[in-house]
Amino acid sequence: MDEVDAVDELGPVDWIVVEFPGSRFNGQIAPALLDLVERDVVRVLDLLVLKKDADGSLEAFELSDLDEGEVGELRTYESELAMLLSEEDVTSLAAAIEPGSSAAVLVWENTWAAPFASAVRRSGGQLVANGRIPTQALLAAIEADEQEDEDAADEGAELAATEGEM
Numbered sequence: 001m002d003e004v005d006a007v008d009e010l011g012p013v014d015w016i017v018v019e020f021p022g023s024r025f026n027g028q029i030a031p032a033l034l035d036l037v038e039r040d041v042v043r044v045l046d047l048l049v050l051k052k053d054a055d056g057s058l059e060a061f062e063l064s065d066l067d068e069g070e071v072g073e074l075r076t077y078e079s080e081l082a083m084l085l086s087e088e089d090v091t092s093l094a095a096a097i098e099p100g101s102s103a104a105v106l107v108w109e110n111t112w113a114a115p116f117a118s119a120v121r122r123s124g125g126q127l128v129a130n131g132r133i134p135t136q137a138l139l140a141a142i143e144a145d146e147q148e149d150e151d152a153a154d155e156g157a158e159l160a161a162t163e164g165e166m
Contacts, residue, residue, distance in 0.1 A: 009114055009118055010117065011112065011113040011114035011116075011117050012109070012110045012113050012117055013107065013108070013109050013110070014108060015105070015107045016105075017050075017096055017097070017103050017104070017105050018104045018106070019096070019097055019098065019101050019103045020103065020104075021100070022101065023051055023100065023102040024102075029104070033106075040112070041111060041112050042108040042109060042112075043108060043109040043111050045084055045108055045109055046085050046105070046106070046107035047104070047105065047106050047107070048060055048062055048063075048085065048090070048104075048105050049061045049102060049103070049104055049105075050093070050094050050097060050105060051102045052094060052097045052098070052101055052102070052103075053100070054099050054100045055099065060090050084107050085107065093105055
């Protein structure tokens with residue numbers, strides 16, 4: 001299979017930066033990530049750890065640069081990594097990290113979606129927009145709806161009590 005055919009078989013590729021305030025990165029996310037890989041839901045393409053000192057200076061580490069206590073089972077992916085992120089990418093991503101924190105940068109292929117994505121491309125379709133709704137935004141919307149329902153119930157109870165006095 002040539003490189004073009006191999007790329008045509010790829011699923012969508014996503015990335016995240018997960019910050020650990022106080023640089024408390026301990027590798028506990030490894031089992032969850034390993035589960036996704038073993039179930040062929042995702043394929044890890046790139047993974048690195050960023051550490052931003054209190055003065056804002058930045059260090060980027062490949063997994064081989066870190067000790068076992070910091071990365072746990074994440075070393076399992078070391079040979080599979082494609083090193084997709086450039087130095088410019090890393091500098092840009094690091095801007096989101098607070099001083100005195102560390103972050104994991106993960107790039108992955110959504111292998112579960114590869115057959116659909118390939119079929120879309122073969123049929124002449126192309127992605128024109130996509131997005132992601134942050135979990136925090138969903139939680140805030142649910143909480144706002146619940147508060148609205150509570151407020152409406154309180155208003156109804158007050159109205160009923162007032163009408164009962166008349």
